[in-house]
Amino acid sequence: MRKIVIAGNWKMFKTQAESEEFLRGFLPELEETPSIREVVLCPPFTNLNVMSKYLHGSRVSLGAQNVHWAENGAYTGEIAAPMLLEIGVRYVIIGHSERRQYFGETDETVNLRLKAAQKYGLTPILCVGETKQQRDAGETEKLISYQLKHDLVDIDQTKLVIAYEPIWAIGTGDTCESAEANRVIGLIRSQLTNNKVPIQYGGSVKPNNIDEIMAQSEIDGVLVGGASLEPDSFARIVNYQ
Numbered sequence: 551m552r553k554i555v556i557a558g559n560w561k562m563f564k565t566q567a568e569s570e571e572f573l574r575g576f577l578p579e580l581e582e583t584p585s586i587r588e589v590v591l592c593p594p595f596t597n598l599n600v601m602s603k604y605l606h607g608s609r610v611s612l613g614a615q616n617v618h619w620a621e622n623g624a625y626t627g628e629i630a631a632p633m634l635l636e637i638g639v640r641y642v643i644i645g646h647s648e649r650r651q652y653f654g655e656t657d658e659t660v661n662l663r664l665k666a667a668q669k670y671g672l673t674p675i676l677c678v679g680e681t682k683q684q685r686d687a688g689e690t691e692k693l694i695s696y697q698l699k700h701d702l703v704d705i706d707q708t709k710l711v712i713a714y715e716p717i718w719a720i721g722t723g724d725t726c727e728s729a730e731a732n733r734v735i736g737l738i739r740s741q742l743t744n745n746k747v748p749i750q751y752g753g754s755v756k757p758n759n760i761d762e763i764m765a766q767s768e769i770d771g772v773l774v775g776g777a778s779l780e781p782d783s784f785a786r787i788v789n790y791q
């Protein structure tokens with residue numbers, strides 16, 4: 551049985567006060583959530599410390615949205631793994647398409663960040679996925695194979711989560727058909743050496759499509775953007791049928 555990992559990626563949303571307000575509404579809704587489901591929240595860096603204190607003793611794990619590969623150093627604007635560990639962070643999203651698209655992230659830097667995360671005991675959530683153009687050109691499989699081959703060099707697949715996030719489905723309301731997401735995720739799994747790696751789907755996951763997505767045999771969880779920002783909607787997703 552593979553682990554189920556349901557993560558909220560808050561991107562650049564919520565102040566500290568707003569994140570505390572979210573938790574006040576969200577935590578009570580987890581009382582009935584099956585314990586096999588790992589629930590992760592990935593807020594902006596500025597909220598991690600206060601949320602870590604708030605979540606102490608709760609069943610929710612904290613994740614960051616990026617990590618640098620050096621232990622420390624002259625890297626203005628970056629955050630190192632030991633800084634995250636010290637405040638109780640356990641997961642880190644790496645290689646999100648918004649990092650690749652807007653901030654010059656490459657497969658090489660993704661690989662460096664993955665290695666650093668694992669070296670310090672953080673579990674990376676590696677994001678892969680194709681653009682609309684690549685999909686229309688029939689290049690989805692080739693692109694994802696390329697990303698996996700380069701991103702996963704010397705990576706321990708026993709401490710890894712992968713998220714398949716087709717870029718055209720992110721923030722668009724244009725969810726990938728669940729059967730198609732299942733097919734691509736099966737393909738990702740066939741390229742891994744460890745068949746226990748949890749593989750999530752991400753891209754316009756909402757309360758009204760979560761049950762169908764999670765009914766797919768290859769899909770081990772979801773990485774949720776917009777719908778993770780409201781306590782009721784994220785609780786509905788975590789408590790899928």
Ligand SMILES: O=C(CO)COP(=O)(O)O
Pocket residue numbers: 559646715719720721722723752753754755773774775776777
């Ligand atoms: O990018 C995503 C999660 O990392 C998905 O975002 P949305 O759920 O808003 O489409």
